[in-house]
Amino acid sequence: MSRPPLRIAVCGTAHWAETVHIPALQAAPDIDLVAVYGRNADRVAALADKFGIAGLTDFDETLAQVDALSFALPPNIQPALAIKAISAGKHVILEKPIATTQEEALAICSALVASPVAAVCFLTRRYIPEVAAFIAETDAEKTEFGASSFRSGGMAPGSPYANSVWRQAEGATLWDVGPHVLTPLLDVLGPIAQVQLQRDEGGTLTARLTHSNHATSRFEISQNGEAGSLLETYAFDAGDGERRLQGKPYDRVAAFGRAAAELLAGAEEPRPTRLRFAAAAHIVEVLTAASASLQNGEPVKVERNLYDNILASAAS
Secondary structure, rough: OOOOOOOEEOOOOOOHHHHHHHHHHHHOEEEEEEEEEEHHHHHHHHHHHHHHOEEOOOHHHHHHHOEEEEEEEOOHHHHHHHHHHHOOOOOOEEOOOOOOOOOHHHHHHHHHOOOOOOOOEOOOHHHOOOHHHHHHHOOOOOEEEEEEEEOOOOOOOOOOOOOHHHHHOOHHHHHHHHHHHHHHHHHHHOHHHHHHHEOOOOOOOOEEEEEOOOOEEEEEOOOOOOOEEEEEEEEEEEEOOOOEEEEOOOOOOHHHHHHHHHHHHHOOOOHHHHOOOOOOOOOOOOOOHHOOOOOOOOOOOOHHHHHHHHHHHHHO
């Protein structure tokens, strides 16, 4: 007997919801996109009409109509609604970062531990085939060093993200772009034990990282380029020469479709999604420590309580 389609709603009405979440979920097999939820009634109505789905402004009503929720919300709004959804037994796709404080991230992780639902964080580089293959083909046991770099014009005039309120806040570049550069490093080298972050006069952030397995890595991020520009690289060294990948433009809708497929599989067996979600939780721990390092100018120890708690829940 076939399983009925997974009923899902998108939470959010801005650019990323309209151009990525909604079209990807409408095209996804075995998923039924039933609604868009948001606080701006006019914007909700416009998207509902454009995509032929229900438009909702009441979150409890949204919960009652779906099996899952896809969040395209700022990280200061996402946690409270995600916790409510998880506690109500709904599967979730969260955006990165899952939160911008360890307290909120802990609350999300605690809700997951208490509820048998699937949780996927859309760490985009995992869902780009070329990057995913590069990570999978890297010998994690032998790799001693990794590096990643991300330079874009994400906040330049004309960029669709330039008017994003949360991205204009002090320190937002670290939280917005940090998950991109950290994902490959974590997937190959594992959790991070220490970070030191510095900012140069041009605003470029450079971090030096020590992983729990004593491997080292670094990342560099900037959003000071021209609108539409993007230069990203990933490199690993296992002692026999550096392997390097130059990032290329990718299909965001197709990438999100792969994340949706992961959620669909997780609705049947949530544990694999927990194992992968642990990195999203750990990223909050890393970026919290990085922010502290930027303030005090010293290396800062990275906690891994969130990471370990999620892994433990997947194993139980």
